Amino acid sequence: MxxxxxxxxxxxxxxxxxxxxxxxxxxxxxxxxxxxxxxxxxxxxxxxxxxxxxxxxxxxxxIVHSVSTAWAEAHGAAEPAKDSMFNRRMRPRMIDRSIVTVPTTVAGRLQVPAGTPCLRLEYVALVEEEAMALATNYVLFPEAAKLRDAPFVSDWYAFMAEAGVELSETEFVFGCELADAPLATVLGVREGAPLISMEQLIYDRDGRPFDLAFIHTCGERFRFVSRVFKELS
Structure with missing residues (x-):
């Protein structure tokens, strides 16, 4: 079975x-x-x-139409394929875009004192009008100044690039969770649905972390594809 x-x-x-x-x-x-x-x-x-x-x-x-994305695209390290969700197929539904002080837990990950000003930007990522993920980003200045009022019409990497924000490295930490009532409502899934939980850190070219995101992705609708080649002697 x-x-x-x-x-x-x-x-x-x-x-x-x-x-x-x-x-x-x-x-x-x-x-x-x-x-x-x-x-x-x-x-x-x-x-x-x-x-x-x-x-x-x-x-x-x-009754589910899942979306797959290459691992390198999810990291923002590769040009998206023609049919990729990172090739202008995604659009954000904004929930919050405001200047706040960095919470203690976030401050530790971003290596700044608690209370440091940052941009909190929270949105639902939609693909073909179906919710794929809820993301809450905490972005430090000076990058926050470029993103605060910039047009946000596609995926996060396109948003940063068009606002003139460069990244050099990204890091993901993955987990699993079940949708609680608030998440189920926002993502349009049943309570208890499987979710992929992610924490993402984005670094600048000097190795300084400037963006921490908490991401809840619909496990029924989204899949990562990873392929690695081993160098043979």
Missing amino acids: RRLRDMLRAAVHGEQFRDGILPSEAELMSAHGLSRATVREALALLRNEGLIERTQGIGTQA
Whole structure:
């Protein structure tokens, strides 16, 4: 049941089913040599994850359209591919854009005294009008001065580049969480939905951290793709 669930989940995220319609229970039983009860258990797990819905007379249909991005693009270290979400496919829905003092935890990560002024910029990242992530950025000056009133119409890296803010290094720390009620409301997901939690630090060319972001990404809608080549002797 677990293995079938994993294969079907991968196929749903990879949009491998024509018109989003999954094979029937009988077809899955025949293809995988499983009982009807096992197939139904696997489908029930996917339904509980919010990936599919089952309708009498129609069948089982995928209801999630996931977005994939290359790892280097997520770091802002590579030119985005033509179909990448970082190639003008994303737009922000602004929640907050104000000058505040740096909270103690943020100050430690940015290596400045607590109470230092910064720009807090919080937004929901939308792709094809569907919420992908909630991001709260704390940006130090002088970079904050360039971003405070700059037009923000696409992704974060394009926003910085167009405002004249350079980055030289980015760092991510990943975790997992379940959507609480406030996050579920903002992201348009059910309470308890799986989220990818990220903390991102962005550094300038002198190695100084100037931007710390707390990011909550919809685990059902977003996937990272990473490929690394090993140098052979």
